Amino acid sequence: MKLPLSDHEYGEHGAVLPPQNHATHDGADIDLAVRTGIYRKLQEMRQFESRAYDLFMRQLVKGTSHLSLGMEAIAAGFGAAMRSDDYTFATYRGHAHTLARGVPMTPVMAELLGRSNGLMSGKGGSMHLTSVEHGMMGSYAIIGAHLTIANGAAWSAQYRGTGQVAVCFFGDGTTNIGAFHEALNYAAVYRLPVVFVCENNLYMEYTAIADITAVQHPAADRASAYGLGSQVIDGNDADAVYLAASAAIERARAGEGPSLVEALTYRHGGHSRADPGKYRPEHEVAAWKAYDPIPLYRARLVRLGVEEAELDLIDKEVAGAVDLATEEAIAGDLPSPESAFTDVWADGGSSWRN
Amino acid sequence: MKLPLSDHEYGEHGAVLPPQNHATHDGADIDLAVRTGIYRKLQEMRQFESRAYDLFMRQLVKGTSHLSLGMEAIAAGFGAAMRSDDYTFATYRGHAHTLARGVPMTPVMAELLGRSNGLMSGKGGSMHLTSVEHGMMGSYAIIGAHLTIANGAAWSAQYRGTGQVAVCFFGDGTTNIGAFHEALNYAAVYRLPVVFVCENNLYMEYTAIADITAVQHPAADRASAYGLGSQVIDGNDADAVYLAASAAIERARAGEGPSLVEALTYRHGGHSRADPGKYRPEHEVAAWKAYDPIPLYRARLVRLGVEEAELDLIDKEVAGAVDLATEEAIAGDLPSPESAFTDVWADGGSSWRN
Amino acid sequence: MAQLTYRDAVARGIAQEMRRDERVVLIGEDVAGAGGVFKTTVGLLAEFGPKRVIDTPISEQAILGAAMGAAMTGLRPVAEIMFSDFFAVCWDIVVNEIAKTRYMTDGQVVLPLVIKTGNGGGLRFGAQHSQSIENWAMAVPGLKVVTPSTPEDVVGLMAAAVRSDDPVMFFEHKGLYSSKGEVPDGDIVDSLGTAKIRRPGTDATILALGMMVPRALAAADQLAGRGISAEVIDVRSLVPLDTATILSSLSRTGRLFTVEENPRLLGWGAEIASIAAEEGFWDLDGPIQRITTPHIPLPSADSLEDLVMPSADSVATTVEKALQS
Amino acid sequence: MAQLTYRDAVARGIAQEMRRDERVVLIGEDVAGAGGVFKTTVGLLAEFGPKRVIDTPISEQAILGAAMGAAMTGLRPVAEIMFSDFFAVCWDIVVNEIAKTRYMTDGQVVLPLVIKTGNGGGLRFGAQHSQSIENWAMAVPGLKVVTPSTPEDVVGLMAAAVRSDDPVMFFEHKGLYSSKGEVPDGDIVDSLGTAKIRRPGTDATILALGMMVPRALAAADQLAGRGISAEVIDVRSLVPLDTATILSSLSRTGRLFTVEENPRLLGWGAEIASIAAEEGFWDLDGPIQRITTPHIPLPSADSLEDLVMPSADSVATTVEKALQS
Numbered sequence A, B: 001m002k003l004p005l006s007d008h009e010y011g012e013h014g015a016v017l018p019p020q021n022h023a024t025h026d027g028a029d030i031d032l033a034v035r036t037g038i039y040r041k042l043q044e045m046r047q048f049e050s051r052a053y054d055l056f057m058r059q060l061v062k063g064t065s066h067l068s069l070g071m072e073a074i075a076a077g078f079g080a081a082m083r084s085d086d087y088t089f090a091t092y093r094g095h096a097h098t099l100a101r102g103v104p105m106t107p108v109m110a111e112l113l114g115r116s117n118g119l120m121s122g123k124g125g126s127m128h129l130t131s132v133e134h135g136m137m138g139s140y141a142i143i144g145a146h147l148t149i150a151n152g153a154a155w156s157a158q159y160r161g162t163g164q165v166a167v168c169f170f171g172d173g174t175t176n177i178g179a180f181h182e183a184l185n186y187a188a189v190y191r192l193p194v195v196f197v198c199e200n201n202l203y204m205e206y207t208a209i210a211d212i213t214a215v216q217h218p219a220a221d222r223a224s225a226y227g228l229g230s231q232v233i234d235g236n237d238a239d240a241v242y243l244a245a246s247a248a249i250e251r252a253r254a255g256e257g258p259s260l261v262e263a264l265t266y267r268h269g270g271h272s273r274a275d276p277g278k279y280r281p282e283h284e285v286a287a288w289k290a291y292d293p294i295p296l297y298r299a300r301l302v303r304l305g306v307e308e309a310e311l312d313l314i315d316k317e318v319a320g321a322v323d324l325a326t327e328e329a330i331a332g333d334l335p336s337p338e339s340a341f342t343d344v345w346a347d348g349g350s351s352w353r354n
Numbered sequence C, D: 001m002a003q004l005t006y007r008d009a010v011a012r013g014i015a016q017e018m019r020r021d022e023r024v025v026l027i028g029e030d031v032a033g034a035g036g037v038f039k040t041t042v043g044l045l046a047e048f049g050p051k052r053v054i055d056t057p058i059s060e061q062a063i064l065g066a067a068m069g070a071a072m073t074g075l076r077p078v079a080e081i082m083f084s085d086f087f088a089v090c091w092d093i094v095v096n097e098i099a100k101t102r103y104m105t106d107g108q109v110v111l112p113l114v115i116k117t118g119n120g121g122g123l124r125f126g127a128q129h130s131q132s133i134e135n136w137a138m139a140v141p142g143l144k145v146v147t148p149s150t151p152e153d154v155v156g157l158m159a160a161a162v163r164s165d166d167p168v169m170f171f172e173h174k175g176l177y178s179s180k181g182e183v184p185d186g187d188i189v190d191s192l193g194t195a196k197i198r199r200p201g202t203d204a205t206i207l208a209l210g211m212m213v214p215r216a217l218a219a220a221d222q223l224a225g226r227g228i229s230a231e232v233i234d235v236r237s238l239v240p241l242d243t244a245t246i247l248s249s250l251s252r253t254g255r256l257f258t259v260e261e262n263p264r265l266l267g268w269g270a271e272i273a274s275i276a277a278e279e280g281f282w283d284l285d286g287p288i289q290r291i292t293t294p295h296i297p298l299p300s301a302d303s304l305e306d307l308v309m310p311s312a313d314s315v316a317t318t319v320e321k322a323l324q325s
């Protein structure tokens, strides 16, 4: 194979377009109840993040934040396949993964707003959403680290014999950092019950993954380096994700070790709040917006006989929940000044001296 | 493939034995002059390090040091294939690689003894041998880093258009650290003129590589993760090394990018001064000692018609050189106290204030 | 004389040096096509082309290793680590390799390179994207360490850093990127290792760095209104450290305060306070006080972040109280 | 009561806790089969088996990440980083993840883990294998930091570290591994955050850590012969810091000295000196002096290494001169 940049100038790599056949997984053996559940999650994620975006625009969310609009099928598909005591490790782009585990919207929204009713009382922020009680073991904002931490949770589950599985989400750009390599080898060596999920949205921040990666599929083409099978799935089709997730989680639970799943997807917007995403070819953006996981899934459910009215009801219920969460978040108090000084240490405080 | 430790208990992996056919490369198209040059280097490395070992035993070498007894064919084969302005990046196990570039023995020996006539006046020590004037760009003692640094030298050569190539040596254990992964991808992306050489001696320090690595060939089985070809060579046969080195260096010089070469070898002794190497199966050690690169090469030269007397003469000349270097090193002064305070900064000094 | 933002000054400083010396090259994540995530390298790809301005993978160790290897062999690279917090993933290359190699090789290896980075808090980025870590670098022999606080200093110190034959850690303050200042026309070359008295005073010496400089100046304004004349020194360079300027100020004022954004323990102020407690001891009319962020990770909520970082008010209050007692 | 080496005390401390609590597990490079490259974990694989004592690849980030993830989910891991210099390759996991996660999650995540490491110089290992980096850890909120200087303290502080629900950086001094000391029989549990007065005195307070403790004690012996009564405090724990013991000693002696193995700038002594210059200012009868390795990488030659590190002689001389002037 040719090396990147050996056959194209920087920025002149070809566009990567989504699949055309929307019906591929219509016939998959997935319960309709599971599927409507997935649909509801997709709606929650989409509507929640759309609202979050509005709140940024209204200057209510400070700092930065990273939306996964367009990428929801991965979070929803995995969320549906996980057991309630499984562990999620996500990134700064972690709103959807947090909702996927059943974390209520209000504390998530309130955390974005820096309020005392936030999930971490305003101390963590959008990039660090965590709800241990829901198995949401954290959102990590330095590239690479959390793959190694997910291993630790998987090791602990293996040691304790609980059958829990750790699922770790990260982006295409993350496959080029050292910790990725260490984590994958480590997981394979000790056959840890962990599933690594590369959400390949084709870009790191503003740089195309093809420009700075030696292989076409940044995760799948490296699986063999860890003795693992190579898998690329359609990350915009929640059923494809659900099937791959179920298989990988099953494998992990059965003691057969880790998996590495590369899910192809796309973000509708820019990398973060500050980014309009203009470095991407227009027709690429347009093609992927047309291959939106949510209408895709809705259309499938309709083909499978679900009433439009039932789906409309879900949409409406979700809208209500988002409205309520927004209200409750905005109504939240600012964190108390004392809270800045709690929980550095296990004794609850922050004192470093006697 | 099975994951390591999934099919064997820790420490119960099978022994890895050397090839049996010693004549494989007899017919290789390599100048006899080159070959006698390689033989001389092999002798220099062997006799130098044997002497160094004696000096440790006599408490003249302080601290630690890492011998490559048994692994010399890699340094000698590459050394012979490199252009005088090419760059070497080696590890703490770098005596042989330093001699391979033509660095005289006395300053190397004196550095081991911490004398002022040492290669770095006693400031670097055995683990950091460097002679910029000989293209020996350093010996690095923290695993992984120097692969990334070799990239930089290769980048600079590419930028300056000099045709120089950087050759970077490291061990099997090093393939599991993050920097390995970053460096390989980076080199491939920018098509850097660098050759990565994994000296696979089957063990990291005391742990068998098979116990803690997800693939059988820690380097070669990962080459495809960087779009590179997979190569495993006989690291005890200097001709095999010379051929692979020449090809990889040629490729790099021609602008075709990096290579990753895995050379199978074995160390005769322990990891470092402190280690008797007892964790290795006796028959494995015995088999590899019987497949010693130096008698192997000598026998080949004899088969190819070189007089034993000529080879004896080389051995003797080398012995004389080692004796002289030993004397000169032992006779060296201790470093002057002031030298501890020079060359922190480019102004020659160490002052951090005005 | 132009009004320039701090962020534009970064690009101007680099461009000035790239024009002068073609051995100067720039690498980092998103520095080329995007002009940097903080827009500090805008225009450089267009002017100097893709051989000299290079986007990299997310591989901080590979970035700094490449910069080091290139510096060893004839180039003068500028490498960007996007947020200074990310030094933690490549600290080995900085402290074990870049900082030590000249010394270990007895001067054989020269390392003319600059590592630039976005440092500091105030942007509500939370604990992993807001750290002030000049102190990490100051603690490592072999690294020069600068933090400019004005656009003019950005240009001049960048030039000095690029021209230095030693590795320089160049800390840009993220909270200052949109601040503006006058920058003289033409080439500007400042010198490393020099502090600047930003405001002379007689009653107390206040040392500050980066974004704390404007806050210290604002505090001095407040103090002036309360009859206290505070001298504000912009430390600018931690290594080399301009102890002469600092100790001479102390000898005139008799009181020393540091304003530090970093967590309390072992911030840069601890070194200067210790130097003062030894060499300036007999000049001291009272305790040395360090005004720092408490020893906690930085919280993300805006109200909490504002609460814990030193502010003009907290500086003024601390100095006033100290001088009264 | 047994005579134990410092290295054996490490294994004994870990074994004591592994026997008590099966959630305690040990991982690191060569810690199992080989019993550790410094032989500090000998016998643990045999006693506790390969599920609890695990050899890892050379993957320091993966090691500490595994320790962290396991600590978050019910285990109490002890992880070894072979030489403390190698923290530079995994510093991100330490400072950005382990240190900050409890705070960022508002206490949801508990991290009961210990990271043990071989620290310090004196073994002629050169600049990359001899560093004393307690100060790196001290500067990061969220980490507890201990350095024992005697075998008994090794056992007791290891036990305290394992029982702590906070992450503890456990610095073993490589230069002390073969030193011996009496260790009482039975379980020993010390407490974090406490300094120990090793030798009482009235004229000067000398603070030391790790291998500098025996040197400071030897210096105090010398000083006694010259009529100076020096109090030697083994700081033991940098975080939490026993400021009470330190400041009360200063209030009695009026003079403060630190003996630090680390390079000069921002060693742990800088923090304590700064605290003293603020809170103990009125107790000070003269300048605070830090006796440190100069601000250089450590040279490898034995003669140079001995020259630059603080010695009993250099400590005694410095203290004597200071008290005379």
Ligand SMILES: Cc1ncc(C[n+]2csc(CCOP(=O)(O)OP(=O)(O)O)c2C)c(N)n1
Residues within 6 Å of the ligand: A093, A141, A142, A143, A144, A170, A171, A172, A173, A174, A175, A199, A201, A203, A204, A205, A271, C029, C058, C060, C082, C086, C089
């Ligand atoms: C070590 C490190 N380097 C750089 C960054 C800055 N950064 C944040 S997100 C990002 C891009 C990540 O790309 P990818 O893994 O594809 O995830 P995506 O954002 O596309 O979901 C970068 C470079 C970081 N957070 N950590």
Ligand SMILES: Cc1ncc(C[n+]2csc(CCOP(=O)(O)OP(=O)(O)O)c2C)c(N)n1
Residues within 6 Å of the ligand: B093, B141, B142, B143, B144, B170, B171, B172, B173, B174, B175, B199, B201, B203, B204, B205, B271, D029, D058, D060, D082, D086, D089
């Ligand atoms: C980051 C880091 N981790 C651990 C070590 C300690 N160490 C030194 S050599 C070594 C083994 C290296 O094994 P390998 O790469 O196979 O090289 P070999 O010594 O066999 O030539 C280890 C673990 C180190 N120097 N740096």
Ligand SMILES: [Mg+2]
Residues within 6 Å of the ligand: A171, A172, A173, A199, A200, A201, A202, A203, A204
């Ligand atoms: Mg991406």
Ligand SMILES: [Mg+2]
Residues within 6 Å of the ligand: B171, B172, B173, B199, B200, B201, B202, B203, B204, B205
């Ligand atoms: Mg090896």
